[in-house]
Amino acid sequence: MAETVTELDRLRAFADELIGDSADSWDRAGTIPEEIVRKAGARGLMCAQVPERHGGLGLSSADNGELTAFVGSRCSSLRSLMTSQGMAAWTVQRLGDRKQRAALLPRLAGGEQAAVAFSEPGAGSDLSAMATRIEPDGDRVVVTGEKVWITAACYAEHLVVFGRYGDGTAAVVVPAHAEGVRVERVPEPLGCRAAGHARVRLDGVRVPAAEVLGGAGQSTELLVSTALAYGRMSVAWGCAGILRGALASVSRHARTRTQFGKPLAGHQLVARHVAELLAAEQTATRVCAHASHCWDTRSPEVVSATVLAKYVSSRHAAAGAATAVQVLASAGAQESHPVARAYRDAKLMEIIEGSNEICELLLAEHALSVHA
Numbered sequence: 001m002a003e004t005v006t007e008l009d010r011l012r013a014f015a016d017e018l019i020g021d022s023a024d025s026w027d028r029a030g031t032i033p034e035e036i037v038r039k040a041g042a043r044g045l046m047c048a049q050v051p052e053r054h055g056g057l058g059l060s061s062a063d064n065g066e067l068t069a070f071v072g073s074r075c076s077s078l079r080s081l082m083t084s085q086g087m088a089a090w091t092v093q094r095l096g097d098r099k100q101r102a103a104l105l106p107r108l109a110g111g112e113q114a115a116v117a118f119s120e121p122g123a124g125s126d127l128s129a130m131a132t133r134i135e136p137d138g139d140r141v142v143v144t145g146e147k148v149w150i151t152a153a154c155y156a157e158h159l160v161v162f163g164r165y166g167d168g169t170a171a172v173v174v175p176a177h178a179e180g181v182r183v184e185r186v187p188e189p190l191g192c193r194a195a196g197h198a199r200v201r202l203d204g205v206r207v208p209a210a211e212v213l214g215g216a217g218q219s220t221e222l223l224v225s226t227a228l229a230y231g232r233m234s235v236a237w238g239c240a241g242i243l244r245g246a247l248a249s250v251s252r253h254a255r256t257r258t259q260f261g262k263p264l265a266g267h268q269l270v271a272r273h274v275a276e277l278l279a280a281e282q283t284a285t286r287v288c289a290h291a292s293h294c295w296d297t298r299s300p301e302v303v304s305a306t307v308l309a310k311y312v313s314s315r316h317a318a319a320g321a322a323t324a325v326q327v328l329a330s331a332g333a334q335e336s337h338p339v340a341r342a343y344r345d346a347k348l349m350e351i352i353e354g355s356n357e358i359c360e361l362l363l364a365e366h367a368l369s370v371h372a
């Protein structure tokens, strides 16, 4: 019987061809060619979970997760652009009104790149300290502030900017090329070097008030947790991908490299590394699949399951990528090797979308409320 080819299969094949063996050269250049980003966007790869009625591919969280893991196994920079784009689209879908969804989602689903800006020099883990101001001025709002480490900002046409609005918080969609916006690339990031991280200065940027998503003056926690829910899920699946890539490199090397008269895999201490990597990859995949299942079934458990997925997967990815470098030893000890890149990229995953410590605080809070 002929096997059915799914949309997920087609998207993976497309991503495979698009990335080819270019991830290393993109990492070295610190940028992904515009044409690649455009093609990925036009195919719907960047935010494949956007519903079909809004011009997206309507993938489930589980399928989008597998797609994200596939791209993450090959190129964490392109995967980072997917995370930002998906997070922007999810923010519009959840916080925007009907008119805003109809206006923005088809553009994002069609490939107009977006970045999401919370972090500031004085507001990293503590986003209640955001100082960016969004102030009403007739039928416009004026946005003033400074955002740091904004993934994808160097590629973006749209910036979803979070800031203070009266006594509350708001998210506003700002054209990246509007007067008063300055995007300054972060020099030499440790990893995900082609993900277009930038400092974004907003100097009295005037945008129509209609671009404030779902009205102004909402709770910071609600706005931020809505956007981060998607970001955490996406990073978690990306980390499962990093582990898959590391496991493949390690398995190939351990079978083919001979020392002391037998393949490395024949030495039990090396075999243990392989076993640990497999366990890490399987653990990450399962915890991500559970979180996506909660997302797809609209389970109230989705919030804690997503934090758990991000926490578990990023820790395993950072440890697993280090193990991969250990097994490949000198063969993996050059910047251009995929395991070396994975090692640098994975470390950053323990910092973003809620650092390990912030995830631990959230998980402890959850445990204390549920299990006490």
Ligand SMILES: Cc1cc2nc3c(=O)[nH]c(=O)nc-3n(C[C@H](O)[C@H](O)[C@H](O)COP(=O)(O)OP(=O)(O)OC[C@H]3O[C@@H](n4cnc5c(N)ncnc54)[C@H](O)[C@@H]3O)c2cc1C
Residues within 6 Å of the ligand: 084, 116, 117, 118, 119, 123, 124, 125, 126, 148, 149, 150, 151, 152, 192, 197, 348, 351, 352, 353, 354, 355, 356, 357, 358, 361
């Ligand atoms: C590669 C990369 C991509 C990023 N992309 C984006 C993006 O697209 N958009 C965006 O808005 N931001 C982005 N960021 C910023 C990111 O969200 C922040 O770096 C992150 O929230 C941590 O903030 P910080 O770096 O200021 O560290 P800090 O908040 O200063 O924390 C420093 C250390 O203290 C710990 N810590 C802080 N508070 C506590 C506490 N209460 N209890 C225990 N430990 C604590 C932290 O876990 C960390 O280990 C990105 C960052 C990186 C590195």
